[in-house]
Amino acid sequence: MFPEPWAAEAFAMTVHLHENGLFSWSEWAEALSIEVHRPGRAEDGSDYFDCWVAALSGLLVAKGIADAGVILALQSAWQRAAEATPHGMPIELGNDPLR
Amino acid sequence: MHDDHDHHHHDHHGHDHHHDNRYSDMQARVRALETVLSEKGLIDPGAIDAIVEAYETKIGPRNGAHVVAKAWTDPDFADWLKRDATAAIASLGYTGRQGEHMRALFNTPETHNLVVCTLCSCYPWSVLGLPPVWYKAPAYRSRAVIDPRGVLAEFGVTLPEEKKIRVWDSTAELRYLVIPERPEGTEGLAEEELAGLVSRDAMIGSAIAGAAS
Numbered sequence: 001m002f003p004e005p006w007a008a009e010a011f012a013m014t015v016h017l018h019e020n021g022l023f024s025w026s027e028w029a030e031a032l033s034i035e036v037h038r039p040g041r042a043e044d045g046s047d048y049f050d051c052w053v054a055a056l057s058g059l060l061v062a063k064g065i066a067d068a069g070v071i072l073a074l075q076s077a078w079q080r081a082a083e084a085t086p087h088g089m090p091i092e093l094g095n096d097p098l099r
Numbered sequence: 100m101h102d103d104h105d106h107h108h109h110d111h112h113g114h115d116h117h118h119d120n121r122y123s124d125m126q127a128r129v130r131a132l133e134t135v136l137s138e139k140g141l142i143d144p145g146a147i148d149a150i151v152e153a154y155e156t157k158i159g160p161r162n163g164a165h166v167v168a169k170a171w172t173d174p175d176f177a178d179w180l181k182r183d184a185t186a187a188i189a190s191l192g193y194t195g196r197q198g199e200h201m202r203a204l205f206n207t208p209e210t211h212n213l214v215v216c217t218l219c220s221c222y223p224w225s226v227l228g229l230p231p232v233w234y235k236a237p238a239y240r241s242r243a244v245i246d247p248r249g250v251l252a253e254f255g256v257t258l259p260e261e262k263k264i265r266v267w268d269s270t271a272e273l274r275y276l277v278i279p280e281r282p283e284g285t286e287g288l289a290e291e292e293l294a295g296l297v298s299r300d301a302m303i304g305s306a307i308a309g310a311a312s
Contacts, residue, residue: 045236
C-alpha cells in the first residue's frame with residue numbers, strides 16, 4: 001500500500017484539500033504529471049511519492065497558499081527538531097533549538 | 100496522524116545513549132506542509148487520519164471484484180455498467196473522490212482490454228485502491244501502449260494471436276475498470292465465491308480472472 005507513513009499523509013492531504021475545493025483534480029494530475037516526467041526519475045517508479053510530495057508543494061506555492069521559502073525553512077526546522085528530540089519522546093516542532 | 104517517530108535499532112549491548120531521531124527530507128517536507136496548512140486552518144487532522152485509514156483498510160481491489168462478480172451474475176447490472184459505469188458502481192457504494200467518471204471495459208472472446216495511464220498514474224481508486232508499483236513505473240506507462248502483447252507476456256498472459264488487445268489511457272476525468280471474462284466451469288458459484296476469482300491485475304487487464312496472478 002503506502003511505502004511509508006509520510007506517503008500516506010501526503011496522499012490523504014491531497015485528497016482532503018481537493019475535497020475542500022483548493023484545486024481541481026485535473027490541476028492536480030497536471031502537477032503530478034510534470035513531476036513524474038522530470039528527467040532522472042526512477043525507472044521502477046519507486047520515487048512515486050517523492051513526485052507526489054513535490055507536486056503538492058508546487059501546487060500549494062502556485063496557488064499562493066504556501067510560500068516556497070517558508071516550506072523549506074519549516075522542513076529544516078522539523079529535521080533539527082527530530083534530531084534534538086530524545087529517543088522515545090514525541091517529535092514536536094518546538095524542539096527545534098533554533099526556534 | 101501516524102506515529103512515524105523513528106525507531107532505530109538498539110546496539111548489541113543495549114546501551115541507550117545516542118539514539119538520535121532523524122527525519123528524511125520527504126518526512127520533513129510532509130511535516131512542513133502539514134504545519135503550513137494547519138496554521139491556515141486548511142486541514143483537519145481527523146479527516147486526514149480517516150482518509151488514510153479508509154485506503155489502508157476499506158478501499159481496495161475487493162470493491163472492484165464485487166462489481167465484476169455482480170456483473171457476471173446479474174445481467175441487468177451488467178447492462179447498467181455498460182451504459183453508465185459511474186452510476187452502476189456508485190450504487191454499490193463505491194464513489195470516486197475526485198469526481199471522475201468510470202467506464203467498464205468488458206473483455207470478450209474477441210477483445211482483451213488493458214489499462215494504463217501514460218500521463219501519470221490515474222487509476223480507479225474507489226474500486227481498486229492504490230495502484231501497484233509497476234503501474235506507476237515509466238516502463239509500463241510507455242510500453243503498454245507500444246507493445247501490449249509483449250507486456251502481457253511478461254505478466255504471464257499469452258493471448259491467442261487473433262485476439263485483439265485494446266489499450267486504454269486513463270485521465271484525471273475518466274478511469275477504467277476491466278470486466279474480465281468469467282472463467283469456464285464457474286456456473287454454480289455464488290457472487291461472493293466468484294469475487295474471490297477476480298484479482299486486482301485482472302481488473303487492470305494484466306491478468307485474466309480465475310488464474311494465478
